[in-house]
Amino acid sequence: MAEQTQGAVPLSAVIADAATGVALALRGEGGPYALSGILRHGDALTPAAVRVLGADALAPYAMEHRGAQAGPEDEAVVRQALAAYPPGADATEVSAWTYRGLVEASHAFLPAGAQPWPAPPEAGTGWVAQTPWPRLSHRVSQLAALALPGLAPGLAEQLAARTDDLSRGFVRAVRRRDWLQAAGLGRWLARLPDVAPTLGLDSGLAFVRQMGGADPRVTLHIVAAQRFHGRGW
Amino acid sequence: MTGGRGDPGLLDRMVRGSLGWLDEARGFFRLPPNVTTDADPNLTLKPLGELAELTQLIGVLHPRDEIRQSARGLFAFAWNETRDGELFAELIRGEPFATYPVELYATFAQAGLRHADADELVATTTRLRGWRVAREDHTRTLNVLNAERRLGLRQHADFAAVLALTGLGRLPEPWTLDRKAVYGLTHDVFHLTDWGRNRQRLSPEATGYLRLWLPSWLDTWLEEETWDLAGELLAVTATLPDAPYDAEAWQRLAAVQAADGSVPEIGAAPTSGDPAETFLACYHSTLVTAFAATLARIACDEAEAGPATGDPALVGGRTPCESESAP
Secondary structure, three states: OOOOEEOOEEHHHHHHHHHHHHHHHHOOOOOOOOHHHHOOOOOOOHHHHHHHHHHHHHHHHHOOOOOOOOOHHHHHHHHHHHHHOOOOOOOOHHHHHHHHHHHHHHHHHOOOOOOOOOOOOOOOOHHHHHOOHHHHHHHHHOOHHHHOOOOOHHHHHHHHOOHHHHHHHHHHHHHOOOHHHHHHHHHHHHHOOOOOHHHOHHHHHHHHHHHHOOOHHHHHHHHHHHHHHOOOO | OEOOOOOHHHHHHHHHHHHHHHHHOHHHHOOOOOOOOOOOHHHOHHHHHHHHHHHHHHHHHOOOHHHHHHHHHHHHHHHHHOOOOHHHHHHHHHOOOOOHHHHHHHHHHOOOOOOHHHHHHHHHHOOOHHHHOOOOOHHHHHHHHHHHHHOOOOOOOOHHHHHOOOHHHHOOOHHHOOHHHHHHHHHHHHHHOOOOOOHHHOOHHHHHHHHHHHHHHHHHHHHOOEHHHHHHHHHHHHHOOOOOEOHHHHHHHHHHOOOOOOOOOEOOOOOOOOHHHHHHHHHHHHHHHHHHHHHHHHHHHHHHHOOOOOOHHHHHHOOOOHHHHOO
């Protein structure tokens, strides 16, 4: 998606603000969460921002003790994003999976409305076993929102077989000071069983948050790992 | 990183190339007349000591006879440069409390090369209480302890207790290791295993840790083009039981080895055409390449032979006095 501007506000800033709002909600701060409160229906950049955040736009609704139920406005925001940015026939695995993640999250975390949600598009997992670990790690970090509980169980199962490789990717990402990649991988590792204790995942998540927390998306991943999987401190 | 038998042809070409370049570079390893007075030891004694340490190992352990012969030639050259050990007596008289002359001398002593005056001096200085005061660098202390063992001296501290203070003892979070820490960790392994001769000394915890995290460190330092460190990590990889063979990493290292056999330490080799500059930029990483390819070659042979019982390929080179010194 090309960088668009709305007045003087670029898409990246809209996404950053929304990520901040989601992370606040996951920490139980900032009042009851409403997606349409942080990304307004009708704002030109809202569909793109929702598409980029993917399932994370709905992450606060996945909490057991959430402050608010999603309403029609929130649902409308999601429907608009799904309609605006469907993955094309030549979509990358990442694009297909992030779209699928938003659809799955809508099914799981939003009330069933009058209209049915679109069926989740097919997204393959063959690449998980075949991709060398550095590239696999980068790709999986881009799917961090799918680490929300219950989403993409088939993908999670495949990734569990690559836990050591993803852990190596986490090490590599931290060494490269690629905090967003490290946070995304750390979040997936928080969901996967049998992460090697010598990785130091809990302290690693805390470290990445301290070092890379200037990026709200980094903070969002770390907060989500803690909120949903109890990892990090 | 995949298991498997590796590529003996590639590994042998790399060792031959490295030793060939080192042989041509003998002139730069020669010690100047002022070596015991005001010459910079980092430009004189350190290169010669590394040459001796690694060619001694290759000369004993490499499976190919012609490679062993050429390594032995370099080792003999190095001993000759010490004037059959007289150098060590002079160095110790000059700096009686420094560890480096003892560490250097021990490299030759392990091969049975001794000098009577140096032996007497070492026996005196290493018996002092002052010798037993803890040093700042625990990894380096492991080398001092190995030197004492090689010289048949009483070790001034407990090897296992010192090891416990190092990276290999602590097994830090793998994402915390900067360049200095990785160098330290590789040398912890080299000192513990006596440069791969006694690989069974690696604990199962250390083995598991290294097997898991070496691929990420290798990737990082290959990408940084820190070739000597990548070579050291490949050497450590080859010390693991049922050693994995990282074909891609070896190919990347092979690709930076020049036609003359040299491997630059970092990035590209200097282009000034100044042979002295080229020597300093390449000698360490070229030696490391020969060493790592030798250990990897031994691991290839073991994979070929099937599961090893003990370390059959290394029996001939196993450290003497092992029973006294194993932690």
